[in-house]
Amino acid sequence: MGFMSVDSQYDILTSRIEEILPKKEFMYKLEKSVKNNIPLNIKLGCDPSRPDLHIGHSVVLNKLKQFQDLGHNIILVIGDFTAMIGDPTGRNKTRPQIDLKETKENSKTYISQVSKILNIKKTKIVYNSKWLNEINFNKLIKLSSKFTLAQFLERDDFSKRYNSGLPISLHEFMYPLAQAYDSVYLRSDIEIGGTDQKFNLLLARDLQKEFGMEPQVVLTMPLIEGTDGFEKMSKSYENYIAFNDSPNEMYGKILSIPDNLIFKYFKYISSLTLKEIIDFQLSLKTNKINHRDLKRKLARDIVSIYYDNKSASQAEENFDRVIVNKGIPKDIKIISISERVKLLDFLFDNNLISSKGEGKRLIKQSAIKLNDEIVKDLHFNLEIKKEYTIKVGKRRFIKIK
Amino acid sequence: MGFMSVDSQYDILTSRIEEILPKKEFMYKLEKSVKNNIPLNIKLGCDPSRPDLHIGHSVVLNKLKQFQDLGHNIILVIGDFTAMIGDPTGRNKTRPQIDLKETKENSKTYISQVSKILNIKKTKIVYNSKWLNEINFNKLIKLSSKFTLAQFLERDDFSKRYNSGLPISLHEFMYPLAQAYDSVYLRSDIEIGGTDQKFNLLLARDLQKEFGMEPQVVLTMPLIEGTDGFEKMSKSYENYIAFNDSPNEMYGKILSIPDNLIFKYFKYISSLTLKEIIDFQLSLKTNKINHRDLKRKLARDIVSIYYDNKSASQAEENFDRVIVNKGIPKDIKIISISERVKLLDFLFDNNLISSKGEGKRLIKQSAIKLNDEIVKDLHFNLEIKKEYTIKVGKRRFIKIK
Numbered sequence: 001m002g003f004m005s006v007d008s009q010y011d012i013l014t015s016r017i018e019e020i021l022p023k024k025e026f027m028y029k030l031e032k033s034v035k036n037n038i039p040l041n042i043k044l045g046c047d048p049s050r051p052d053l054h055i056g057h058s059v060v061l062n063k064l065k066q067f068q069d070l071g072h073n074i075i076l077v078i079g080d081f082t083a084m085i086g087d088p089t090g091r092n093k094t095r096p097q098i099d100l101k102e103t104k105e106n107s108k109t110y111i112s113q114v115s116k117i118l119n120i121k122k123t124k125i126v127y128n129s130k131w132l133n134e135i136n137f138n139k140l141i142k143l144s145s146k147f148t149l150a151q152f153l154e155r156d157d158f159s160k161r162y163n164s165g166l167p168i169s170l171h172e173f174m175y176p177l178a179q180a181y182d183s184v185y186l187r188s189d190i191e192i193g194g195t196d197q198k199f200n201l202l203l204a205r206d207l208q209k210e211f212g213m214e215p216q217v218v219l220t221m222p223l224i225e226g227t228d229g230f231e232k233m234s235k236s237y238e239n240y241i242a243f244n245d246s247p248n249e250m251y252g253k254i255l256s257i258p259d260n261l262i263f264k265y266f267k268y269i270s271s272l273t274l275k276e277i278i279d280f281q282l283s284l285k286t287n288k289i290n291h292r293d294l295k296r297k298l299a300r301d302i303v304s305i306y307y308d309n310k311s312a313s314q315a316e317e318n319f320d321r322v323i324v325n326k327g328i329p330k331d332i333k334i335i336s337i338s339e340r341v342k343l344l345d346f347l348f349d350n351n352l353i354s355s356k357g358e359g360k361r362l363i364k365q366s367a368i369k370l371n372d373e374i375v376k377d378l379h380f381n382l383e384i385k386k387e388y389t390i391k392v393g394k395r396r397f398i399k400i401k
Numbered sequence: 402m403g404f405m406s407v408d409s410q411y412d413i414l415t416s417r418i419e420e421i422l423p424k425k426e427f428m429y430k431l432e433k434s435v436k437n438n439i440p441l442n443i444k445l446g447c448d449p450s451r452p453d454l455h456i457g458h459s460v461v462l463n464k465l466k467q468f469q470d471l472g473h474n475i476i477l478v479i480g481d482f483t484a485m486i487g488d489p490t491g492r493n494k495t496r497p498q499i500d501l502k503e504t505k506e507n508s509k510t511y512i513s514q515v516s517k518i519l520n521i522k523k524t525k526i527v528y529n530s531k532w533l534n535e536i537n538f539n540k541l542i543k544l545s546s547k548f549t550l551a552q553f554l555e556r557d558d559f560s561k562r563y564n565s566g567l568p569i570s571l572h573e574f575m576y577p578l579a580q581a582y583d584s585v586y587l588r589s590d591i592e593i594g595g596t597d598q599k600f601n602l603l604l605a606r607d608l609q610k611e612f613g614m615e616p617q618v619v620l621t622m623p624l625i626e627g628t629d630g631f632e633k634m635s636k637s638y639e640n641y642i643a644f645n646d647s648p649n650e651m652y653g654k655i656l657s658i659p660d661n662l663i664f665k666y667f668k669y670i671s672s673l674t675l676k677e678i679i680d681f682q683l684s685l686k687t688n689k690i691n692h693r694d695l696k697r698k699l700a701r702d703i704v705s706i707y708y709d710n711k712s713a714s715q716a717e718e719n720f721d722r723v724i725v726n727k728g729i730p731k732d733i734k735i736i737s738i739s740e741r742v743k744l745l746d747f748l749f750d751n752n753l754i755s756s757k758g759e760g761k762r763l764i765k766q767s768a769i770k771l772n773d774e775i776v777k778d779l780h781f782n783l784e785i786k787k788e789y790t791i792k793v794g795k796r797r798f799i800k801i802k
Contacts, residue, residue, distance in 0.1 A: 023417055085539055088546035137536040137579070138486055144571035145489035149550075151565065152571070162550065170553070170578075178538070180708035 003037065003071055006030045012066055014275065016267055018195050018220040021202075029189050039072045045179060045197075046076050046114075049083040049098050051106035053113040054240035055302070056233035059221045059268045061117040067190075074123045075300040076114065077182050080105050081129040082175055089169050113243040116306055131185045132214070143177060146210045147203070148386055152176070155199040180204035186218045195220045224268055229258035247303045250353045251315035254299035259291040262298060270301045275302050284372065324396060334388070334399045343370075343380040343390075346400075352392045367393050376379035404438065407431045410471055416675065417668055419621040422603075427618040430590050438618065440473045444589035444617070446580060446598075447477050447515075449500050450484040452507035454514040455641035456703070457634035460622045460669045461593055462518040468591075475524045477515065478583050479508050482530040483576055490570050514644040517707055532586045533579055537650045544578060547611045548604070553577070562598050581605035589617045596621045625669055630659035649702045652716035653724065653796050655700035660692040663699060671702045720789040724795060733790075742782040744771075744791075747801075753793045767793050 003009065009030050016019050033040050045066055068074050083106075086097025098106065111125060135143070152173055155160050160166050176199070183191060183204035191201045198220050205215035223232045226239025233240050241253045257265065262270040266277045280297075283289040296316065303312035321327040336351060347368075353359040360378055362368050368375045369391040382388060388400040404410065410431050421427055434441050445465055458752065469475050484507075487498025499507065500614075512526060537545070552559050553574055562569055577600070584592060584605035592602045599621050606616035624633045626641025634641050643653045667678045681698075684690040697717065705715035722728040736751060745760040748769075754760040761779055763769050769776045770792040784787060789801040 081539075082542075085542050088543045127762045132538055137533055137541055137575070138482075139543055140538055141483075141486050141572045141575045144575060147571045149569040149571060150566075165551075168550040170548045170550060170574055171542045174538070174542050174545060177571075222549040 002038075003034045006034050008376040009034075009070055012070070013063075013219075017063065018222045019198075020217060020219045021245055023219065025215070026190070026219075029214075029217060033072075037152070040067070040189040041073050041075055042067045042186055043075045043077060043183060043186055043191040045182065045193065046078050047083065047193075048080055048103050048106040049086070050094075050235070051098050051109040051113075052108065053243040054233055054235065055269050056118060056226070056240065057225050058243075059118060059224055062192065062269065063115060063192055063221055065117050067325075068118060068122060072336065074118060074124045075188070076111075076123060077177075077186065078110070078127045080107065080127045080154050081132040082178060091169075092172075116243055126186070128178070128182050128185075132181065134180070139176075140229065143181060143207070144173070146207055147173075147177070151203070151206075157390065160187060176200045176203050177207075179208040183216050184208050184211050184213065189211065189214075190217045190219055192219045192221065194223050196223060203286055214370065222264075222268065224260060224264055227253050227257050241302075243306060245306075247307050247315035247396060248318050248329070250303050250306065251299045251312070251319050254302055255292075255295050255319065255323070257295065259295075262291065262294050263300055265302075266294075270298060271305055272301060282398075306384050308396055322397070328389060328399075329397055332397045332399050334401050337382060337384055337400055338382060341382050343368075343375065343377070346382055347390070347392060347398075350398055352390070352396045352398055362392060404435045404440075404472055407435050410435075412641065413467055413471070414464075414620075419623045420511055421618065421620045423618065424615070427591070427620075430615075430618060430694060434473075442474050442476055443468045443469070443644050444476045444478060444584060444590055444592040446583065446585055446592075446594065447479050447511060448484065449479050449481055449504050449511060450487070450497050451495075451636070452510040452514075453636055454511065454644040455634055455636065457625050457627070458645070459518060459644075460625055461595065462515060464593055464620065464622055466518050469523060470518060475519060475693065477512075477526045477591070478587065479504075479511070479525060479526065479528045480580075481508065481528045482533040483579060485530065488574065488650040488789050492568075492570075493573075517644055519654040527587070529579070529583050529586075533582065536582070541575075543576075544582060544608070545574070547608055548574075548578070552604070552607075563614070576665050577604050578608075581608040584617050585609050585614065589616065590615075591618045591620055593620045593622065597624060622667075622693050623669065625665055626662060627659050628654050636670055636774040636786050642703075643709060646707075648716035649719050649730070649796065650699045651704050651707065652713070653704055654722050656693075656696050656720065657722075658696065659701065660696075663692065663695050666699055667704075671699060673702060723798070729790060729800075730798055733798045733800050735802055738783060738785055738801055740785060742783050744745045744769075744783055745779070747783055748791070748793060748799075751799055753791070753797050753799055 006027065010027060014023075014026070019041070021025050029040055032038075033093035042064060044060060064074050080103045082095070083098050083103055084100065087095035107127075111120060114120065114123075153162055155176075158168060158172075164241075166319055179200050180203045182188075188204070188208075191204060193201050197252070198218065200218070201218040202218070205218065208215045225231065226237055227241065228237070228239040231239055232239040241250055245253065254265070263277065263281065266272055266280065280289065280294060284291070284294065299319075300316055302314040303315050318329045318331075322329050335348070337346070342355050344353070347353045347359055348356055353362065362376055363375055364375075366374045370380075371389055372391075382400060390400070392396050406427065411428060415424075415427075430441055433439075437638065441554065443465060445461060451701045480502045481582050483496070484499050484504055485501065488496035508528075512521060515524075538551070554563055556577075559569055560574075580601050581604045583589075583610055589609075593607060594602050599619065602617070602619040602621070606619070609616045625634065627634035627638055628642065629638070629640040632638040632640055642651055655666070664678065664682065667673055669683065681695060682691065683693065685692070701713040701717055704716050713759050717731050719732075723730050736750070738747070745754070745757050748754045748760055749757055754759065760769070764776055764779055767777075771781075774791055783801060787801070791801070793799075
């Protein structure tokens with residue numbers, strides 16, 4: 001197989017990114033790859049303790065996809081080693097400890113979601129416990145001797161915590177070390193990550209050099225804000241669009257983003273070319289298109305990435321019926337009940353609310369409607385042999401018949 | 402076997418020390434030991450990369466000896482694990498890397514020297530590689546999670562280096578961790594060390610608590626100055642009196658110490674009781690004894706600890722003949738030569754100088770005499786069929802006949 005020319009690859013791969021460094025080394029690696037007809041190893045670290053992917057993750061995956069389409073080797077490193085340890089102090093909530101079974105299940109979920117973007121058959125999937133379990137105390141002393149405390153305290157969150165007197169546990173230095181060793185073991189040429197990973201990705205370079213290897217090039221992608229337009233997209237902020245959201249949910253969520261996010265989303269999570277995006281920007285400036293229509297185009301595009309064009313059209317129709325015309329969706333779920341049941345219990349059992357607490361909050365916010373009337377009673381009961389159309393929030397519907 | 406009363410033990414063990422902490426816990430451990438008739442585990446870490454013991458080390462060993470005589474278990478932990486790793490950066494000269502063979506040989510040497518003070522048959526000798534080799538990355542993350550960076554930066558040398566911008570390698574945090582884990586593994590009740598070890602000894606307490614164990618009591622002993630009266634006694638400062646020095650060397654070296662060290666040596670490295678020492682102090686004040694005579698008593702005492710009374714008397718006689726009366730020692734070594742030979746080659750071959758460089762330096766300092774005449778010629782040759790008496794420095798003699 002022949003590779004595309006170095007310059008073309010370079011242009012594609014360095015557009016729509018945050019930073020690539022060092023640029024010269026990247027060029028050099030591409031040249032060597034083309035000359036020797038050998039693909040580059042592109043590494044991405046994956047956290048199996050957080051298996052629910054959202055569109056924020058697609059920023060990085062889209063870039064990987066470009067590498068894959070250009071013929072390079074994509075390596076997903078499932079960080080099962082650290083996930084199974086978690087954070088022994090329990091202070092770091094982003095590092096829950098999960099067991100072997102969960103790790104395997106989560107990895108499966110993870111991979112099935114990733115396959116919505118990558119060609120998973122051409123993707124190498126490895127588990128870092130394989131080599132990290134082999135590291136003993138002796139080897140670890142040698143590994144850690146390659147780094148100084150000052151190097152670690154350069155990292156933003158470490159230096160902030162140190163300077164404000166917050167505790168930094170010694171084991172926290174081990175995770176970046178483990179990640180760096182992954183790059184050594186895998187002979188990674190390029191590692192991709194969010195800007196928050198920059199320190200860790202650079203650290204791996206130092207370790208690779210210590211092992212007499214050509215260091216990896218570091219490619220960072222921006223972190224995108226969630227649908228609130230304020231916080232970084234994250235499950236914990238509830239401002240995310242999940243890979244597994246239904247087409248209707250996806251479409252509706254995109255339509256809810258603030259206007260100033262539209263082009264960032266186009267740039268990093270859509271399938272549009274740069275040229276198309278620039279054309280849209282021009283059209284907006286000259287009032288040939290408005291923000292709402294741009295969002296509709298964005299939403300259709302994104303639904304078709306995760307589903308297909310037909311689903312995207314249906315989601316749009318549904319949105320128009322339900323939200324714009326305040327109607328009932330065509331495919332509303334219909335349930336029958338055989339006995340009197342509390343409204344909130346019913347909604348919870350049918351997954352329209354994630355908890356009773358959420359249900360109560362929604363009632364207090366007048367966000368639950370029964371046959372178009374706002375529900376005010378937290379203990380409202382549904383009677384049998386009656387028909388109800390229930391609307392929860394803007395987009396969730398269910399019918400009882 | 403019954404133990405001596407708690408109070409008597411407490412008084413003996415806490416006299417002539419730098420610090421014991423916490424005092425209450427020490428008392429409690431003694432009480433429990435006496436009540437249950439179970440000896441305490443007294444731990445001392447030994448560095449097999451520095452097998453040449455000097456009298457500075459005896460300060461700690463003498464205290465161990467008291468514990469041993471009182472019926473407690475002495476555990477010498479040979480730090481072969483870290484010795485075999487050394488300092489991977491090579492920056493720390495006090496951590497040379499030695500191999501398995503050296504470790505074994507050095508440990509043997511070490512133990513044979515220690516047996517000049519301890520009853521080695523009653524001493525438990527263990528090698529920490531046994532359990533530290535078993536620690537994998539996973540376990541190490543858990544261990545290190547028990548400590549914070551701030552805790553380590555409390556240690557004097559770390560904080561000084563950090564504040565003055567000198568590099569601290571990450572692996573340096575591992576050694577105290579390993580040492581602390583030794584205490585966990587060995588269920589140490591008391592760990593003894595020099596004042597420079599205080600941080601490490603205290604760290605082990607924290608780890609023992611994390612493991613649900615009663616923490617060890619920390620007993621520190623002062624570091625004594627070497628014969629120069631200025632630097633801490635150390636092989637690298639050449640101001641030491643080795644366990645393996647000959648009686649004559651030992652005696653001579655003690656006589657060379659500055660007056661202000663006499664009572665510190667009496668207190669920490671002699672066999673004298675506190676009462677005897679106080680009597681000497683009184684005699685000195687009232688001019689009943691002078692510094693020179695005190696040193697002679699100290700020197701005799703020390704030679705008899707490492708050899709016996711007879712050797713001590715002989716060393717004293719020798720000293721008087723050679724140094725005081727500038728005479729020739731009785732037991733002078735006699736060599737014959739069969740061909741013309743360079744003086745410096747001859748001295749080097751017969752171990753009177755440690756290198757030609759030293760020989761040249763001594764000649765320049767007029768410190769080599771041939772038949773009582775100062776040698777000035779660096780290339781002086783010894784002829785056959787002549788008699789020479791050669792004196793090197795103050796105490797080294799050889800005769801050619």
